Amino acid sequence: MSATILLLEVSIILSFVFVILFFMYYKYLTVKTEMDNIADENNYYDSSSYFREKRKGTGALSTSAFVLTDSKSIGLRYLMTSLVFFFIAGTFGVIMRVSLIEPTPTLFAHREVLYDILTTEHSILMIYMWAVGSAFGLAYYLLPTFLKVKNDRYGNISSWAYWIYLLGGVFILLSRTSTRWYYYPPLALQLNPYGAGAMNWLAVIGMEMIFIGIAIASITVIRMIIFDRGQDVPMTKMPLFAWGVLFTLIMFLASAPFMMAALVMLFYDFFNPIFFTGVNGSSPISFAELFWVWGHPIVYIAILPQFGLIYEIIPKFTGKKVFSYSSGVFALGLLMPLSELVWGHHLLNSGLGLAWGLFFTTASFAVTVPSAITVFNYIATMWSAEKIRLTVPMLFVINGIFDFIIGGITGVMQSMLVINEEVHGTYWVTGHFHFIFMGITTGIAFAAIYMIWPSLTSGRKYDQRLANWHFTLTAIGSFVMSIGWTVGGFLGMPRYVSGYFARFQVYQDIAIAGGVIIGIGQLFFLANLIKSLLEEPSTSPSNVLEDVYKLPSPGAVGGE
Amino acid sequence: MVEKEKKSIRGAAYGIIIILLIALSLTFVLSAPTQTAGGLTDPSNLPVKGYMNITLWADAAGWDTNHGPVNPTLYIPLDYMVNFTVIEEDGLPHTLTINKGPKEDSATLTLLTTGQITQIIGHKSHASYEFFEPGVYTYWCTVHPTTMVGQVIVNSTASNSTANSSASLCNCVHSNNNEFNKISSLLPLQSLVEMAKANINNQVMTTMVL
Numbered sequence A: 001m002s003a004t005i006l007l008l009e010v011s012i013i014l015s016f017v018f019v020i021l022f023f024m025y026y027k028y029l030t031v032k033t034e035m036d037n038i039a040d041e042n043n044y045y046d047s048s049s050y051f052r053e054k055r056k057g058t059g060a061l062s063t064s065a066f067v068l069t070d071s072k073s074i075g076l077r078y079l080m081t082s083l084v085f086f087f088i089a090g091t092f093g094v095i096m097r098v099s100l101i102e103p104t105p106t107l108f109a110h111r112e113v114l115y116d117i118l119t120t121e122h123s124i125l126m127i128y129m130w131a132v133g134s135a136f137g138l139a140y141y142l143l144p145t146f147l148k149v150k151n152d153r154y155g156n157i158s159s160w161a162y163w164i165y166l167l168g169g170v171f172i173l174l175s176r177t178s179t180r181w182y183y184y185p186p187l188a189l190q191l192n193p194y195g196a197g198a199m200n201w202l203a204v205i206g207m208e209m210i211f212i213g214i215a216i217a218s219i220t221v222i223r224m225i226i227f228d229r230g231q232d233v234p235m236t237k238m239p240l241f242a243w244g245v246l247f248t249l250i251m252f253l254a255s256a257p258f259m260m261a262a263l264v265m266l267f268y269d270f271f272n273p274i275f276f277t278g279v280n281g282s283s284p285i286s287f288a289e290l291f292w293v294w295g296h297p298i299v300y301i302a303i304l305p306q307f308g309l310i311y312e313i314i315p316k317f318t319g320k321k322v323f324s325y326s327s328g329v330f331a332l333g334l335l336m337p338l339s340e341l342v343w344g345h346h347l348l349n350s351g352l353g354l355a356w357g358l359f360f361t362t363a364s365f366a367v368t369v370p371s372a373i374t375v376f377n378y379i380a381t382m383w384s385a386e387k388i389r390l391t392v393p394m395l396f397v398i399n400g401i402f403d404f405i406i407g408g409i410t411g412v413m414q415s416m417l418v419i420n421e422e423v424h425g426t427y428w429v430t431g432h433f434h435f436i437f438m439g440i441t442t443g444i445a446f447a448a449i450y451m452i453w454p455s456l457t458s459g460r461k462y463d464q465r466l467a468n469w470h471f472t473l474t475a476i477g478s479f480v481m482s483i484g485w486t487v488g489g490f491l492g493m494p495r496y497v498s499g500y501f502a503r504f505q506v507y508q509d510i511a512i513a514g515g516v517i518i519g520i521g522q523l524f525f526l527a528n529l530i531k532s533l534l535e536e537p538s539t540s541p542s543n544v545l546e547d548v549y550k551l552p553s554p555g556a557v558g559g560e
Numbered sequence B: 001m002v003e004k005e006k007k008s009i010r011g012a013a014y015g016i017i018i019i020l021l022i023a024l025s026l027t028f029v030l031s032a033p034t035q036t037a038g039g040l041t042d043p044s045n046l047p048v049k050g051y052m053n054i055t056l057w058a059d060a061a062g063w064d065t066n067h068g069p070v071n072p073t074l075y076i077p078l079d080y081m082v083n084f085t086v087i088e089e090d091g092l093p094h095t096l097t098i099n100k101g102p103k104e105d106s107a108t109l110t111l112l113t114t115g116q117i118t119q120i121i122g123h124k125s126h127a128s129y130e131f132f133e134p135g136v137y138t139y140w141c142t143v144h145p146t147t148m149v150g151q152v153i154v155n156s157t158a159s160n161s162t163a164n165s166s167a168s169l170c171n172c173v174h175s176n177n178n179e180f181n182k183i184s185s186l187l188p189l190q191s192l193v194e195m196a197k198a199n200i201n202n203q204v205m206t207t208m209v210l
Ligand code: HEM
Pocket: A299, A300, A302, A303, A345, A346, A364, A365, A367, A368, A371, A407, A408, A409, A411, A412, A413, A414, A415, A416, A420, A423, A424, A425, A429, A432, A433, A436, A437
């Protein structure tokens, strides 16, 4: 395809998109004006807050969240979107797993590129739409209560940010790209219709839109945390979840520009390859470097808010306060600068040289310090409790901590120059991050969702049995899958390929068993959600996570 | 009553929307254009004019015919079914991949994958392929694309005349390097072949017609 036609297509599609967006905005404005009038008559400053508070059911998972622009509604949008993408990307994952039943491709025989598409879509959607999306959902939903925010402003901007982000995610899906989540050129630059690259340009645009959406949302949330707190919540007494979110978003704003700039340069390379293709001294490695300056912080962005949430969840089940608030804040804060310094451990095999290699290895070791402080803080908090109530959210937390310990240790191991030489590009790495993504990112997101369940479903309780099944299958499945990968990877099983050497069959089969178990487990969650919505409301639509901060004197309370 | 029905519809709608979206995106992604093996897979029910066996030893230094010359050019008559036997020689991963054209490109068909060529030295793996279009093909190993690469020449005129033209038989893999092994594996379907067995002094001992 020639550059001119490409440009033409891009501009036509973009103009259509903008026309549609404009129409939607017009419609929205009409309704909004009416709502504003009603709210005004009732002495409310912000119409969305008025409607959320006065109308039954608008605080729950419902379409009204997509129209209202108060923080809670925005949070619900993000939560719903992230759940949908979790199920889509999860299905991709299970199908990939199943296709590896034999050493030679079975499902995708002679169409191996489909595997490459699935693995790319799975990773991008899971990281940006599920991990980041659910974190934003919980932040927007919980923080106004946690921080006693009085003046919930900037809802319009957050709303725009959400739509840009969502459209970006949809573009990623539509692009059917196979570049892997790191977009390395020259693969990302090929426009070969059969190598699943025909729409790579759309994948680049979609990615950039996701970034723009997240950037805008980050700024509004940072603003909310720093400037819009209620008077009786000083910075030093902020809930740890707020600290976690704050650090995450600062980290995002400090590292995302590298990737955003790299994507623009990559896009330019479609027309005039000067940046990354190897001509005139340019090099694909420069893209890899720009990517990983962002690529390592993103993996911490996917756990820092959840780390903060764990601090919120544990006290509800032990009845004790967090063991050490200050060291909690300190550790979360220390993770932020350190995570910015270790990105080179993803490129230890790319010829950075021994000196750089040693630097990044050492820096990666340093990351264990704040990680360990955090984990010990959790353990100490649980240790000092007389009794721990082991319902599903708490089980998710304990399992998450356990998984994080394994994932952290394998992470530090592979940061060593020598070991990295051995395990780079193998399933060891896949095992490493799935321990953490499944245990912390996914597990804690579900724990929080279970805790705010009555609010999400306007006053229903979740079914304990189904939730227990969901937890058990998720925990067992992800452990089995990740351990199969970790062991197989240590023996040299290459990752990101649609087939494997016959001698690895046993590890692949273990991982398939785990993957299928996880997949079945998520069906229990879906069943639980549907079941709840079919029932009559049986409890008040408040939830334990938020209730503490609504009480005049904070103390531990029991919760479902 | 109405209220309750509305709720049950809402509950069901959630499930249906999620499942619908999953199905939609799955079918969309799985229907991505993939050129099936670069157009190399044969249409079914092709007539097979004959069979031919080719044995190759897989070695990172180059394909060879039992320590013969590396990367031999293979001559194959049109519409012949070729049975490839690949013997693992160095314990490294290899593939047997072909494409149409004088050089490697992306429209390929992998006949034997790294999974099938098992990295167990001496292990034999088999695959057959019917060359149904004349022209120059490339065969290679995707793991060692610079060293393990050779050409296949599929000759459309040869196929009619091979039965009696011994000249084209001589070009076969087995025949050009070994003085004592002039048996070619090029056997046209339904034809008479005269085989003569000679002793070391080149005196004919027996002849038979198959
Ligand atoms: C304890 C601190 C950690 C250390 C020292 C560490 C170290 C590493 C290293 C060295 C690699 C590169 C492996 C290779 O490709 O050769 C890696 C990959 C990865 N890590 Fe970590 N890690 C840590 C924590 C985490 C966390 C918390 C996450 C988030 C969930 C995470 C997610 C990932 C991901 C997704 C990759 C794979 C990137 C890719 O190549 O696609 N890691 N880690």
